[in-house]
Amino acid sequence: SYVLTQAPSVSVAPGKTAKITCGGNSIGRKSVHWYQQKPGQAPVLVIHHNSDRPSGIPERFSGSNSGNTATLTISRVEAGDEADYYCQVWDSSSDHPVFGGGTNLTVL
Amino acid sequence: EVQLVESGGGVVRPGGSLRLSCAASGLMFDDYGMSWVRQAPGKGLEWVSVINWNGGSTSYADSVKGRFTISRDNAKNSLYLQMDSVRVEDTAIYYCARRRGFGSGSYYLDSWGQGTLVMVSP
Numbered sequence: 001s002y003v004l005t006q007a008p009s010v011s012v013a014p015g016k017t018a019k020i021t022c023g024g025n026s027i028g029r030k031s032v033h034w035y036q037q038k039p040g041q042a043p044v045l046v047i048h049h050n051s052d053r054p055s056g057i058p059e060r061f062s063g064s065n066s067g068n069t070a071t072l073t074i075s076r077v078e079a080g081d082e083a084d085y086y087c088q089v090w091d092s093s094s095d096h097p098v099f100g101g102g103t104n105l106t107v108l
Numbered sequence: 109e110v111q112l113v114e115s116g117g118g119v120v121r122p123g124g125s126l127r128l129s130c131a132a133s134g135l136m137f138d139d140y141g142m143s144w145v146r147q148a149p150g151k152g153l154e155w156v157s158v159i160n161w162n163g164g165s166t167s168y169a170d171s172v173k174g175r176f177t178i179s180r181d182n183a184k185n186s187l188y189l190q191m192d193s194v195r196v197e198d199t200a201i202y203y204c205a206r207r208r209g210f211g212s213g214s215y216y217l218d219s220w221g222q223g224t225l226v227m228v229s230p
Contacts, residue, residue, distance in 0.1 A: 030213070033216035035217075037153075045216065088216060095212060097145070097215070097217065098155070
């Protein structure tokens, strides 16, 4: 089945830009979605269809997808952005979501 | 505003059974597929099961196939997960989530409940 690979952790200073990547075979041909999960809370959708933001999600969150890598970019990082971030695609052959292992974002 | 509220979690012995429920409000429930996703302590998200809008199509992760059954009652705006023959490794927070998208290949989960904890302990 399809595998998504994420780095376990990323660190960034406040005000800087964080890039969280999600690797997969020809992932650029798929729709990638991103979730933010803060400690003790349920996941929240922050990007769908590679680069679309749901209402209420700050413009600082953006996404891109090409080749074998999808990227979630968080600009002007704030302390409140500390969380785990998961990428997801849908396996259409087996009809189920596939999640990456998650990346823990630390704001220094 | 979409609200999904899970219930039914608790402590259960290995080999036992548990039925989780998810009450939905603020949406046309029978317009959407629904999913259960779980998260073991300190671990990432793991998909468990998916059901389409009318219950006519379901799918399960290999880890739960043959032991768990997903179902829904559109008249009650409710989603269920019957968990039988539970194992220690089923210990997790179980979330229900609404499926959105424009067809297989583009689906995502746009609304999540707060989760219910299932602990399988001897």
